[in-house]
Amino acid sequence: MHDAYSQHPQSLAGSMITLARTPVRSSLHSISFRRAAHSHSRSMRPLTPADLNPAVLNVQYAVRGELAIKAEELNEKLRSEEHRDTLPFKKVISSNIGNPQQKGLDQPPITFTRQVAALMEYPPLAEIVKDKWNPDVIQRAKQLQEEIGSVGAYSHSKGIPLIRKHVAQFITERDGYPSDPEDIFLTAGASAGVSLLLNVLITAHKTGILIPIPQYPLYTATLAQFSGVPLPYHLSEQDGWSTSLAEIKAALAKAETDGKVTPRALVVINPGNPTGALLDRQTMEELVWLCEEHSLVLLADEVYQENLHRRDEHPFHSFKQVVRQLGSQIPLISFHSISKGVFGECGRRGGYFECCNISTDVRALLYKMVSVGLCPPLSGQVGVDCLVRPPKPDEPSYALWKQETDDIHAALAHRTQVMSERLNKLPGVSCVNSPGALYLYPKLELPQNAIDAAHKLGKEADTLYALELLGETGICVVPGSGFGQKDGEHHYRLTCLCPGVEEYVGMLEKFHLNFLKRYGGA
């Protein structure tokens, strides 16, 4: 019937308003009304990107950008019988994103966590599994149920009080300094917390946020969204991607010279993403004092704190511990997540941030803001509880938990080692053997022909490299332009999450050598 309307000549144009005010109920009137009104549709301006928030237009997020969209298309082709055989590979390997449990990578979830989660979803299950699952699993779920009630209910907007208490205990034990549950906000992953803080810290004036280069593009994306000004400071690749105070000071001096930008916060990602670098304690102390001197809020992204491949040589220290030990008064927000570590529970969307040296009125304002979004997902909150309260050595679930987590740690360390070693042997590739996180960020010396070919396509050469890698092998990585690099340099980020690392690196090697040959670099 609606087709008839759309084909009808627009004969009653102009009379819509009058008719619209008349209460017409009969179908005849209604049809007249519709015809009349429809004639107005010619004045309807369609919505175009130019109508939208220009800040939003500026947002870039390469981890799920051009390469990831191309990978999706290839996945679609692999699913179609017709196109499947036109591709030179049988599966896409998503090395673009730290998503350990995704299909094809299949890092197993921790049994303890998932059994607790299943019981939270359906409490009568306890009766069915009581002789099959460990009693500490059932006990944990029961304790959480008594506190929470149903996981189908909104919780406190900052998160379930008992779980925040457990987070505070975890932090206290980790750092040796007290933590207050009121300073803990549970979040839908660390990203939600970072977004909130940047939204709150960026004022209408030009607000500068110091970010490392290379960086995880959440930061530049969120700065673009809220019209903040990124103040980039370069990490030192030749020194294992270390953080240089001089670089940060230079960025601050530049902001001052440029005049209109007020530096407000310093973002530090430790262990680094995409670099995998770990800050040494001395540098951390210097960064804290720098924040003191310049009245900067320190935003410490510590989501990879459990991903340490060479713990003795490169231990993790939290900024909270350093700040407390120094007796510093700098406002510090530190972020943690259940998505990384060996937990890898990205899909639950869970995490937390801790406020340190944040006044109660600012904290109340953060609470107000999170209350508009009601609460973080309960599945993520329950995940946080399991992250910060794993089974203890004297508990029945400990042995399996230990074995599962040790296996994942070992596999990550092994893959990182093999990948960096073999990549470093390739002509034109150098790669810091990262001591932490889930990534490598190899540097590429690309042939001039490749650079020229890329520029002809309006692309960076590392984007061309990544696109060809994807097209030939099915391996999806993110070009360095997505994370930032010095002019004229080329990198890519890949995760250390592949199954069958030997075969995987073999594919990278073969592609690289062919690429060099193709563009006359070998």
Place this chain on the structure above:
Amino acid sequence: MHDAYSQHPQSLAGSMITLARTPVRSSLHSISFRRAAHSHSRSMRPLTPADLNPAVLNVQYAVRGELAIKAEELNEKLRSEEHRDTLPFKKVISSNIGNPQQKGLDQPPITFTRQVAALMEYPPLAEIVKDKWNPDVIQRAKQLQEEIGSVGAYSHSKGIPLIRKHVAQFITERDGYPSDPEDIFLTAGASAGVSLLLNVLITAHKTGILIPIPQYPLYTATLAQFSGVPLPYHLSEQDGWSTSLAEIKAALAKAETDGKVTPRALVVINPGNPTGALLDRQTMEELVWLCEEHSLVLLADEVYQENLHRRDEHPFHSFKQVVRQLGSQIPLISFHSISKGVFGECGRRGGYFECCNISTDVRALLYKMVSVGLCPPLSGQVGVDCLVRPPKPDEPSYALWKQETDDIHAALAHRTQVMSERLNKLPGVSCVNSPGALYLYPKLELPQNAIDAAHKLGKEADTLYALELLGETGICVVPGSGFGQKDGEHHYRLTCLCPGVEEYVGMLEKFHLNFLKRYGGA
């Protein structure tokens, strides 16, 4: 040790920078450095609300505002043995928020949904429950697992493709018009979708968004956050909270007269929150043509579409159906959620929005924005699948599903009926007997003494009323000032979710009569 630093005289002020540049590793040097550096802390300016984004300072969200915070404090007291007996009630009843499964309300979750969710959390469970749970439950979980893999993995940022396909099928069947899975975005509840759309639609210029008054305060809160301009249009209480075109046109005319504001979108909440009103089809058509005429995006908040207490008299029509039937080209975004209806799964944070008449480039921009947040929680996405694909009549889980959902529908309709009937009998109270949603929004005629007493405290009289109601009965409602009302009017919103409606209304009645007596109104 850090205490010693903080007590140390600030004797080395000024030398920090030099020291910080020197690689000092010995503990002696380190101590000197810390002392020196610490002396700089005097220049640290603490972070105050005045330093923060002024837009954020303006955000108000009454559903979790003053009353809810007061209710939290009372809950704390009830938990403490020392204070428990000082209160005139034994529990707080949170009628401030539509949270059906919360403790004390305990609306049961749908068994089918929760069994599927438990299997998704821990797939080996299938073996244990295969002779105990219905085969369609196990089959559903298996199908979703094959598509998704682990619920611990990030999904596609718009949501799992198969679930988006199911949503599109649900919409197609509901409306009789096709829906494209590519137009569906799964979200962390409807709020996340509304926030995204408002962020995208509000440009740097003064962007006006038409919102109903009274409204769900998510809208004013999000407009404040993104510096949009609310263009309020009043609903007509005397006509059952109906929507008047004349009111909207007046608001548009005012925006034009005021000059600087560009109307960009019309928000319609149907069924209404807090009013519970349902739009009739005629009004919906008129609203669509009005959007055509003024090139407005229609934001249709339809999260209560399943909450219909008198379906025959007040049916629900989706705006998607109306737009398609009229052949209109207006850009429409419609929001749905798993938090409401009889599903009530607020804690999972699940929902979706559908784009209708949105160009692929604008849709790509929305995709880019959601990709920065990675993906909605998988528990919410699985919930959406169960919402849009409940058991069918010939499936084993149907009978229980039918009984459970019928019971919840009946309880809601009964409570709404009893509450509105009894409230209407109270002196100075009038209450539209709402045909939909989960709320009532009674109007109060309050004694002048109460108004004066409230003003002396710097509060609205309905806030005073709600605070005293909470303090005397433990019932937490939200004053009308949180949703908007005409000057001099007073209302409050309460949910129709209480257990034991007779006793509950009895408490409201007793309180009300005492309040009138106290302030000389009876």
